[in-house]
Amino acid sequence: MKEHNMQVQHRYLSSVHGSGHSGHFTDTIWRQFVMSPAKSYVLFSFIVVLLLGALVSTRLLDSAALDGGANRVVTDRKSLTFDPRITKKPRNKIEYPLNCTAAGSHTHTKSCPGTYPTSYAPEEDNDATSPSTCPEYFRWIHEDLRPWARTGITREMVERARKTANFRLVIVKGKAYVETYTKAFQSRDTFTLWGILQLLRRYPGRIPDLDLMFDCVDWPVVLRNAYCAPDAPAPPPLFRYCANDQTYDIVFPDWSFWGWPEVNIKSWEPQLKDLEEGNGRIKWSDREPYAYWKGNPTVAPTRQDLMKCNVSEGQEWNARVFAQDWIKEQQEGYKQSDLASQCRDRFKIYIEGSAWSVSEKYILACDSVTLIVTPKYYDFYTRGLMPLHHYWPINDHDKCRSIKFAVDWGNSHKKKVTNRIIV
Numbered sequence: 262m263k264e265h266n267m268q269v270q271h272r273y274l275s276s277v278h279g280s281g282h283s284g285h286f287t288d289t290i291w292r293q294f295v296m297s298p299a300k301s302y303v304l305f306s307f308i309v310v311l312l313l314g315a316l317v318s319t320r321l322l323d324s325a326a327l328d329g330g331a332n333r334v335v336t337d338r339k340s341l342t343f344d345p346r347i348t349k350k351p352r353n354k355i356e357y358p359l360n361c362t363a364a365g366s367h368t369h370t371k372s373c374p375g376t377y378p379t380s381y382a383p384e385e386d387n388d389a390t391s392p393s394t395c396p397e398y399f400r401w402i403h404e405d406l407r408p409w410a411r412t413g414i415t416r417e418m419v420e421r422a423r424k425t426a427n428f429r430l431v432i433v434k435g436k437a438y439v440e441t442y443t444k445a446f447q448s449r450d451t452f453t454l455w456g457i458l459q460l461l462r463r464y465p466g467r468i469p470d471l472d473l474m475f476d477c478v479d480w481p482v483v484l485r486n487a488y489c490a491p492d493a494p495a496p497p498p499l500f501r502y503c504a505n506d507q508t509y510d511i512v513f514p515d516w517s518f519w520g521w522p523e524v525n526i527k528s529w530e531p532q533l534k535d536l537e538e539g540n541g542r543i544k545w546s547d548r549e550p551y552a553y554w555k556g557n558p559t560v561a562p563t564r565q566d567l568m569k570c571n572v573s574e575g576q577e578w579n580a581r582v583f584a585q586d587w588i589k590e591q592q593e594g595y596k597q598s599d600l601a602s603q604c605r606d607r608f609k610i611y612i613e614g615s616a617w618s619v620s621e622k623y624i625l626a627c628d629s630v631t632l633i634v635t636p637k638y639y640d641f642y643t644r645g646l647m648p649l650h651h652y653w654p655i656n657d658h659d660k661c662r663s664i665k666f667a668v669d670w671g672n673s674h675k676k677k678v679t680n681r682i683i684v
């Protein structure tokens with residue numbers, strides 16, 4: 262599996278380079294790369310907004326993910342989406358399929374045609390021609406970059422982020438160069454880079470030169486406390502998948518949007534299609550009147566606490582929770598972990614694992630009411646979720662009673678819930 266992924270990555274890399282040469286950068290690249298702090302700050306904002314935009318354009322959140330997921334309780338369908346008038350227009354999405362061939366059977370090198378566009382033609386791109394408003398959660402990037410708003414970002418700051426980074430990504434003139442410091446867990450880094458390469462392909466000529474450090478480990482590490490003294494240095498800008506209120510890590514979409522083969526999860530678009538199909542199998546009012554959760558309870562005490570809310574002979578908390586055994590699943594072909602068949606109950610619980618959990622988007626995409634156990638971490642879109650609009654909040658310190666109350670209320674106010682109105 263790993264080898265295959267690496268091959269895919271290499272294919273993308275070599276096509277971006279236009280030839281099969283190595284993805285490692287050299288010092289000469291750095292020399293072209295010194296820029297003023299203010300400029301680099303602007304570029305950072307720009308690239309992050311573009312990346313988020315690219316995700317949205319691949320239908321991350323525009324029609325079915327967040328509002329579709331929580332649409333039982335959505336009153337304001339626009340708050341996390343583009344203007345619905347735009348999303349209704351027929352799409353003529355620009356796609357650049359890869360058409361690469363092996364250079365020789367004895368090597369791993371692949372070569373891809375050098376005929377991909379090098380400039381971006383918005384007039385051919387229906388996703389981009391319509392005037393659109395950025396989703397509300399885009400504003401958080403300003404928050405995430407605030408620590409550098411006055412100082413800008415210098416190369417020295419970037420290099421201080423190397424300590425924990427898995428890789429450094431440099432984009433110069435539309436080509437991506439990567440230096441891997443430490444191989445990430447499973448294929449996280451490969452799929453993150455794959456997303457970046459698709460971005461380059463999607464917006465040829467539009468991605469500014471940049472230089473960033475990326476850490477693929479779950480937990481944020483840039484502690485705010487260490488940078489609050491008047492004479493403290495600026496924090497290192499470090500990208501990762503989640504952060505919390507005690508840290509300055511900059512959040513970036515997680516690898517699973519582009520695929521997670523180790524647990525049989527597809528990239529977002531086909532995965533979303535599966536979930537939509539799963540949603541269509543049973544209409545909401547015919548579903549089990551419980552709150553469903555399935556996952557690995559051993560990764561966090563709060564999840565073990567949730568297990569206590571399972572139905573038992575003595576107690577009915579309206580929760581149906583199941584422990585996932587990934588090793589068994591792997592051996593049995595993921596029959597019991599198919600996400601689309603997990604939209605079987607009226608309510609679905611999201612609870613964090615050792616940090617944020619990638620499961621949140623799949624849970625929201627199920628057409629059930631999402632019950633979110635108060636989270637400690639955020640990722641790039643979750644700060645845009647509004648309680649009682651997109652989800653029902655569950656008290657972390659009193660989970661069972663809080664779940665029971667939410668489920669009882671939803672079941673006895675079906676009309677209000679199915680009318681997508683809570684109060």
Ligand SMILES: *[C@@H]1O[C@H](CO)[C@@H](O)[C@H](O)[C@H]1NC(C)=O
Pocket residue numbers: 358360
């Ligand atoms: C891929 O390349 C081959 C050989 O150049 C060509 O015959 C084929 O039509 C191409 N396929 C696509 C989808 O462009």
Ligand SMILES: *[C@@H]1O[C@H](CO)[C@@H](O)[C@H](O)[C@H]1NC(C)=O
Pocket residue numbers: 568571572581582583584
């Ligand atoms: C919760 O209860 C159901 C039904 O009795 C059972 O199948 C399931 O294994 C239980 N979950 C856990 C984590 O024990």
